[in-house]
Amino acid sequence: MNPQTYAEAERLLESVLKRTKKIKNAELVVCPPFVWLTDISHKYNKEISFGAQDVFWGDAGAYTGEVSPKMLLSSGVKYVIVGHSERRTLCETDEMINKKAKAALRAGLKVVLCVGEPWSVRKKGLAAAKKFVKNQLQKDLAGIKLLIIAYEPVWAIGTNRADKPEDAVEMARFIKKSLVISHKSKVRVLYGGSVNPRNARAFLSPKEIDGALVGKASLNAADFQKIIESVE
Numbered sequence: 001m002n003p004q005t006y007a008e009a010e011r012l013l014e015s016v017l018k019r020t021k022k023i024k025n026a027e028l029v030v031c032p033p034f035v036w037l038t039d040i041s042h043k044y045n046k047e048i049s050f051g052a053q054d055v056f057w058g059d060a061g062a063y064t065g066e067v068s069p070k071m072l073l074s075s076g077v078k079y080v081i082v083g084h085s086e087r088r089t090l091c092e093t094d095e096m097i098n099k100k101a102k103a104a105l106r107a108g109l110k111v112v113l114c115v116g117e118p119w120s121v122r123k124k125g126l127a128a129a130k131k132f133v134k135n136q137l138q139k140d141l142a143g144i145k146l147l148i149i150a151y152e153p154v155w156a157i158g159t160n161r162a163d164k165p166e167d168a169v170e171m172a173r174f175i176k177k178s179l180v181i182s183h184k185s186k187v188r189v190l191y192g193g194s195v196n197p198r199n200a201r202a203f204l205s206p207k208e209i210d211g212a213l214v215g216k217a218s219l220n221a222a223d224f225q226k227i228i229e230s231v232e
Contacts, residue, residue: 001033002219003036003219006039009033010036013040013048015221016218016221017044019221019222024232025231025232026232029050029051029079030048030049031051031053031079032050033053034053034067037052041076045076049079050076050077051077051078051080051081052067052075052077052081053080054067054081055109057100059103069106069109072107073107073108073109077109079112080109080112081112081114082101082112082113082114083097083101084152085152086157094136094139094140095139098140098142101113102143111147112148112213113141113147114150114192115133115150115152116151116153116154117132117154118154119154119155122155126171129153130174134174134178137149137179141179145183146185147187148187148190149188149190150213151190151191152192153193160194161194162203163193165199165202165206169208172206172208176189176208188211189208189209190209190210190211191209192212192213195215195217196223197226197227197230200212200226200231204230204231205230211231
Protein backbone atom coordinates (compact mmCIF):
# COMPACT_ATOMS: atom_id res chain seq x y z
CA MET A 1 0.00 0.00 0.00
CA ASN A 2 2.63 2.49 -1.17
CA PRO A 3 2.73 5.38 -1.99
CA GLN A 4 -0.23 6.72 -0.05
CA THR A 5 -1.32 9.41 -2.55
CA TYR A 6 -1.61 9.64 -6.32
CA ALA A 7 0.67 12.68 -6.39
CA GLU A 8 3.41 10.75 -4.58
CA ALA A 9 3.00 7.79 -6.93
CA GLU A 10 3.31 9.97 -10.03
CA ARG A 11 6.32 11.88 -8.66
CA LEU A 12 8.06 8.60 -7.83
CA LEU A 13 7.39 7.11 -11.26
CA GLU A 14 8.53 10.23 -13.10
CA SER A 15 11.72 10.28 -11.04
CA VAL A 16 12.37 6.61 -11.80
CA LEU A 17 11.75 7.13 -15.53
CA LYS A 18 14.06 10.14 -15.62
CA ARG A 19 16.82 8.24 -13.86
CA THR A 20 16.55 5.08 -15.96
CA LYS A 21 15.77 6.40 -19.45
CA LYS A 22 19.26 5.50 -20.76
CA ILE A 23 19.10 1.90 -19.54
CA LYS A 24 18.64 -0.50 -22.46
CA ASN A 25 19.42 -4.00 -21.20
CA ALA A 26 16.99 -4.33 -18.29
CA GLU A 27 13.26 -4.96 -18.39
CA LEU A 28 11.47 -2.75 -15.87
CA VAL A 29 7.93 -3.45 -14.62
CA VAL A 30 6.16 -1.26 -12.07
CA CYS A 31 3.24 -2.60 -9.99
CA PRO A 32 1.37 0.28 -8.30
CA PRO A 33 -1.63 -0.18 -5.99
CA PHE A 34 -4.92 -0.72 -7.83
CA VAL A 35 -6.23 2.77 -7.05
CA TRP A 36 -3.34 4.43 -8.97
CA LEU A 37 -2.84 1.74 -11.58
CA THR A 38 -5.28 2.56 -14.39
CA ASP A 39 -4.56 6.28 -14.65
CA ILE A 40 -0.81 5.92 -14.33
CA SER A 41 -0.59 3.04 -16.80
CA HIS A 42 -2.61 4.92 -19.42
CA LYS A 43 -0.36 7.95 -19.01
CA TYR A 44 2.97 6.15 -19.10
CA ASN A 45 2.50 2.78 -20.83
CA LYS A 46 4.59 3.87 -23.82
CA GLU A 47 7.55 4.38 -21.51
CA ILE A 48 7.34 1.40 -19.16
CA SER A 49 5.48 -1.89 -18.54
CA PHE A 50 2.97 -2.18 -15.72
CA GLY A 51 1.88 -5.02 -13.48
CA ALA A 52 -0.76 -5.54 -10.80
CA GLN A 53 -0.11 -6.70 -7.25
CA ASP A 54 -2.94 -9.27 -7.32
CA VAL A 55 -5.85 -10.58 -9.41
CA PHE A 56 -9.07 -12.56 -8.94
CA TRP A 57 -9.79 -15.83 -10.75
CA GLY A 58 -13.23 -14.89 -12.10
CA ASP A 59 -13.77 -12.96 -15.33
CA ALA A 60 -16.96 -11.28 -14.08
CA GLY A 61 -19.67 -11.63 -11.45
CA ALA A 62 -20.74 -10.63 -7.97
CA TYR A 63 -17.33 -10.55 -6.30
CA THR A 64 -17.32 -7.22 -4.49
CA GLY A 65 -13.86 -5.73 -4.13
CA GLU A 66 -12.12 -8.11 -6.55
CA VAL A 67 -10.36 -7.25 -9.83
CA SER A 68 -10.52 -9.58 -12.84
CA PRO A 69 -7.81 -10.33 -15.42
CA LYS A 70 -9.90 -8.63 -18.12
CA MET A 71 -10.10 -5.48 -16.00
CA LEU A 72 -6.32 -5.48 -15.70
CA LEU A 73 -5.87 -5.86 -19.45
CA SER A 74 -8.21 -2.91 -19.97
CA SER A 75 -6.08 -0.93 -17.53
CA GLY A 76 -2.98 -1.41 -19.67
CA VAL A 77 -1.44 -4.11 -17.48
CA LYS A 78 0.87 -6.81 -18.89
CA TYR A 79 2.03 -8.54 -15.70
CA VAL A 80 0.46 -9.66 -12.45
CA ILE A 81 1.97 -10.84 -9.17
CA VAL A 82 0.29 -13.95 -7.77
CA GLY A 83 0.87 -15.64 -4.41
CA HIS A 84 2.95 -12.96 -2.74
CA SER A 85 3.83 -14.04 0.79
CA GLU A 86 1.86 -11.15 2.23
CA ARG A 87 -1.21 -12.43 0.39
CA ARG A 88 -0.52 -15.95 1.64
CA THR A 89 -0.31 -14.57 5.19
CA LEU A 90 -3.85 -13.24 4.70
CA CYS A 91 -5.06 -16.84 4.27
CA GLU A 92 -4.60 -17.15 0.51
CA THR A 93 -4.29 -20.88 -0.26
CA ASP A 94 -2.36 -22.73 -2.94
CA GLU A 95 -5.68 -23.67 -4.55
CA MET A 96 -6.65 -20.00 -4.81
CA ILE A 97 -3.23 -19.09 -6.19
CA ASN A 98 -3.48 -21.81 -8.82
CA LYS A 99 -6.91 -20.54 -9.93
CA LYS A 100 -5.63 -16.96 -10.11
CA ALA A 101 -2.59 -17.92 -12.17
CA LYS A 102 -4.68 -19.95 -14.61
CA ALA A 103 -7.20 -17.14 -15.07
CA ALA A 104 -4.47 -14.55 -15.63
CA LEU A 105 -2.68 -16.71 -18.18
CA ARG A 106 -5.93 -17.43 -20.04
CA ALA A 107 -6.46 -13.69 -20.35
CA GLY A 108 -2.97 -13.17 -21.78
CA LEU A 109 -1.24 -11.71 -18.73
CA LYS A 110 2.29 -12.65 -17.73
CA VAL A 111 2.27 -14.15 -14.24
CA VAL A 112 4.94 -13.67 -11.59
CA LEU A 113 4.37 -16.48 -9.07
CA CYS A 114 5.89 -15.91 -5.64
CA VAL A 115 7.17 -18.81 -3.57
CA GLY A 116 9.32 -18.95 -0.45
CA GLU A 117 9.70 -20.44 2.98
CA PRO A 118 9.20 -18.92 6.46
CA TRP A 119 12.05 -18.77 8.97
CA SER A 120 10.63 -21.74 10.92
CA VAL A 121 11.46 -23.82 7.85
CA ARG A 122 14.65 -22.12 6.72
CA LYS A 123 16.36 -22.43 10.09
CA LYS A 124 16.32 -26.19 9.50
CA GLY A 125 18.52 -25.71 6.43
CA LEU A 126 18.37 -25.43 2.65
CA ALA A 127 17.07 -28.96 2.21
CA ALA A 128 13.98 -28.09 4.25
CA ALA A 129 13.53 -24.85 2.28
CA LYS A 130 13.72 -26.76 -1.00
CA LYS A 131 11.12 -29.25 0.16
CA PHE A 132 8.78 -26.44 1.22
CA VAL A 133 9.17 -24.53 -2.05
CA LYS A 134 8.80 -27.68 -4.15
CA ASN A 135 5.49 -28.37 -2.42
CA GLN A 136 4.33 -24.83 -3.21
CA LEU A 137 5.33 -25.19 -6.85
CA GLN A 138 3.56 -28.52 -7.26
CA LYS A 139 0.29 -27.13 -5.89
CA ASP A 140 0.45 -23.67 -7.43
CA LEU A 141 1.46 -24.86 -10.90
CA ALA A 142 -0.96 -27.76 -11.37
CA GLY A 143 -1.96 -27.55 -15.03
CA ILE A 144 0.34 -24.56 -15.68
CA LYS A 145 3.61 -24.14 -17.57
CA LEU A 146 4.41 -20.58 -18.61
CA LEU A 147 5.37 -18.44 -15.62
CA ILE A 148 8.01 -16.26 -14.03
CA ILE A 149 8.93 -17.43 -10.52
CA ALA A 150 9.92 -15.01 -7.77
CA TYR A 151 11.76 -16.75 -4.95
CA GLU A 152 11.19 -14.62 -1.87
CA PRO A 153 12.13 -16.17 1.46
CA VAL A 154 9.41 -14.85 3.75
CA TRP A 155 11.81 -14.09 6.58
CA ALA A 156 13.83 -11.74 4.32
CA ILE A 157 10.96 -9.53 3.10
CA GLY A 158 11.07 -6.02 4.55
CA THR A 159 13.43 -7.09 7.33
CA ASN A 160 16.74 -5.73 5.97
CA ARG A 161 17.99 -9.30 6.37
CA ALA A 162 18.50 -10.55 2.82
CA ASP A 163 19.31 -14.15 2.02
CA LYS A 164 22.92 -15.11 1.33
CA PRO A 165 23.46 -14.67 -2.44
CA GLU A 166 24.93 -18.16 -2.72
CA ASP A 167 21.86 -19.67 -1.03
CA ALA A 168 19.51 -17.68 -3.27
CA VAL A 169 21.43 -18.94 -6.29
CA GLU A 170 21.11 -22.52 -5.05
CA MET A 171 17.35 -22.08 -4.59
CA ALA A 172 17.00 -20.53 -8.06
CA ARG A 173 18.95 -23.42 -9.57
CA PHE A 174 16.75 -25.89 -7.71
CA ILE A 175 13.52 -24.21 -8.89
CA LYS A 176 14.64 -24.18 -12.52
CA LYS A 177 15.75 -27.80 -12.43
CA SER A 178 12.56 -28.90 -10.68
CA LEU A 179 10.32 -27.23 -13.25
CA VAL A 180 12.28 -28.54 -16.22
CA ILE A 181 11.80 -32.06 -14.81
CA SER A 182 8.20 -31.77 -13.60
CA HIS A 183 6.69 -29.32 -16.11
CA LYS A 184 9.07 -29.66 -19.06
CA SER A 185 9.28 -25.88 -18.91
CA LYS A 186 12.12 -23.38 -18.55
CA VAL A 187 11.32 -20.37 -16.39
CA ARG A 188 12.86 -17.10 -15.31
CA VAL A 189 13.56 -16.88 -11.58
CA LEU A 190 13.69 -13.58 -9.72
CA TYR A 191 14.96 -13.02 -6.18
CA GLY A 192 12.95 -10.92 -3.72
CA GLY A 193 13.69 -10.15 -0.08
CA SER A 194 15.46 -6.99 1.13
CA VAL A 195 17.14 -6.28 -2.21
CA ASN A 196 18.98 -2.95 -1.98
CA PRO A 197 21.71 -1.00 -3.85
CA ARG A 198 24.42 -2.60 -1.71
CA ASN A 199 23.54 -6.24 -2.36
CA ALA A 200 21.79 -6.12 -5.74
CA ARG A 201 24.86 -6.95 -7.82
CA ALA A 202 25.64 -10.01 -5.70
CA PHE A 203 22.15 -11.37 -6.37
CA LEU A 204 21.89 -10.36 -10.01
CA SER A 205 25.33 -11.29 -11.33
CA PRO A 206 24.88 -15.11 -11.19
CA LYS A 207 23.25 -16.58 -14.31
CA GLU A 208 20.77 -18.56 -12.19
CA ILE A 209 18.95 -15.39 -11.08
CA ASP A 210 17.21 -13.47 -13.86
CA GLY A 211 16.03 -10.38 -12.00
CA ALA A 212 14.71 -8.94 -8.76
CA LEU A 213 11.32 -8.37 -7.17
CA VAL A 214 11.99 -5.11 -5.35
CA GLY A 215 9.79 -3.80 -2.56
CA LYS A 216 10.90 -1.16 -0.07
CA ALA A 217 13.91 -0.01 -2.10
CA SER A 218 11.67 0.82 -5.06
CA LEU A 219 10.12 3.67 -3.07
CA ASN A 220 13.41 5.58 -3.30
CA ALA A 221 14.13 6.51 -6.92
CA ALA A 222 17.90 6.83 -6.37
CA ASP A 223 18.14 3.40 -4.71
CA PHE A 224 15.93 1.86 -7.38
CA GLN A 225 18.13 3.34 -10.10
CA LYS A 226 21.23 1.73 -8.59
CA ILE A 227 19.50 -1.66 -8.44
CA ILE A 228 18.43 -1.41 -12.07
CA GLU A 229 21.97 -0.43 -13.04
CA SER A 230 23.12 -3.66 -11.38
CA VAL A 231 20.91 -5.55 -13.85
CA GLU A 232 22.24 -3.46 -16.71
